[in-house]
Amino acid sequence: MARGGGYFKTTYAADLALVDTRLRRRALAAFVVALLVLPRVASPFILDLVAQTALAAIGALALNLLTGLAGQVSLGHAGFIAAGAFTTGVLIENGVRSPLVALPAAAVVGAVLGIVVGIPALRLKGLYLALGTLALHHVVLYACAEFQNHWGANTGVSIPPPAIGPWVLKGAVAWYYTLTLAAALVLALSVNLRRSRAGRAWMAIRDREIAAESVGIDVARYKVLAFVWSSAITAVAGGLFAYHRAFVSVEAFGFFLAVEYIAMIIIGGLGSALGAVLGAAFVTLLPHGLDALVAGLRLSGGAAYYLFPLKFGAFGLLMAVFLLFEPQGLVGIWRRVRNWFALWPLRYRPLRSAS
């Protein structure tokens, strides 16, 4: 096993390992070290971009559990984020400032909303389910707006930095580590679910419901569980979002946010945890990339005025392009590149079709 090639394995445990070759172990170690030392070399702006990406990745990974694994389309994802953010906001308005209370509370609110939308979702499929979850999004936003107008300040709720005892989470570096760690935990959860019983049951429901029933999977239970887990994690992401932005306002959780999350998992590659992370990075960094592009082109003032609609258009266009030409998303491109290098200079089909 000293120089495991990835194809030759002697135990089932080795076959289940996520990081199975020496090259992959080294690449992972290098990546972790790079993340650890990044604050020493990067500017606060870059760190904030990575932190935003990590936060988006938590939401995207959670949506991927629901849509990518369990096959349940949801347009209500922004609603769950709003629910988590406003749970934090409501608690702070009422004097509960500890994130140790606020984040679990957000998870519970998310889980309850997951049950609320998950049970009717048992009777809805595809487009109808998408519209049903969209309805939930509107209901949650309405509730949040009511709170904002009647109890909070009209424009939104200011959130003080989260503090546990004397320790206060503040500054780009602290947020960078916190959010990256949180995203890493959700990523580990996602990849582990994919290779274990419960995640497999979700994928079975996604692929063929009637066959899932025939092997003894309680389809209704697992569908509701998918909603509960996905929305609980998403709501925690919403709580983190509130703390990170230091401000909660209902305008931040509109329909466009839901579309952004759908875009992340589609552009990244539906059903893949790596894809969700890549998609989150892509969608988070795209506006900044477009900004840099426009700045680099040195257009006159009139052209920069059109930048805002350009961002919206770019999402729509990119989603359509990915759906048409690269249904496996960024992760599909990554696999092809990796296989090309693994096989170079030969051009045989890889032995394993998916991994």
Add this chain to the structure above:
Amino acid sequence: MVLTIDGLTLEFEGLHPLTGVSMSVDDGALAALVGPNGAGKTCVLNCIGGFYTPKAGRIRFGGAMIQGLAPHRIAARGIARTFQFVELFRGMSVLDNILLGRHRHMRSGLLAGGIFWGRSRREETLHRRRVEEIIEFLELERYRTELVASLPFGVQKLVAIGRALAMEPTLLLLDEPSTGMNREEKENLARFLLRIKHDLRTTMLWVEHDMELVGDLADTVTVLDFGRKIAEGPPAEVLRDPLVAEAYLGRAYVRERGAG
């Protein structure tokens, strides 16, 4: 008796796919269920599996009545099935498909699976071992990590049988396993059916169109026509029954041949 069906009647808004069907399957038997197209064979399997709720009649399995239970509860009692059009999990590998057959024997939930440490990890390797035994049994080694959607139809049929066997069922319901198979694949299937019967001692209820296979392999044959049972018994007798020939070939043809 592993399975006893008594007066099974099914009705869909004026249609009567099954009328008063009674039959039973002995412990360890390979029982064939045959009949012309639309006779109600798959309906019987769907009633046993809980996919249809019969209007009347009783289905007794392992000492308890199971009619009207949800499909996953019936599966949990030890009834596995394959489908006429395979119904595999297309986006998953052969390995994962068969591992899903182990679902009812595994315990770890979402949290344990998400952490994947200790018990849930051991459970995965333990059941992987059982899956490998089935892969070997059905000679599917070379397809282990392939996506099922990319496999030939005959192989997909075997994967579906593998998934059902992984459940270690008391009763295996097979819905036309030989459909779409060529001669060689059918010969392999016959071999596997006999090995399931003799090595695994699994009781099977087998819906089949290929009368040659039924005649060679089945212990008993039950014949349905228009939702009613018209004959049952050992294959040698039943397949010679003029009523059966009539159901398959039509009255005029049988009379003509009988006269000539």
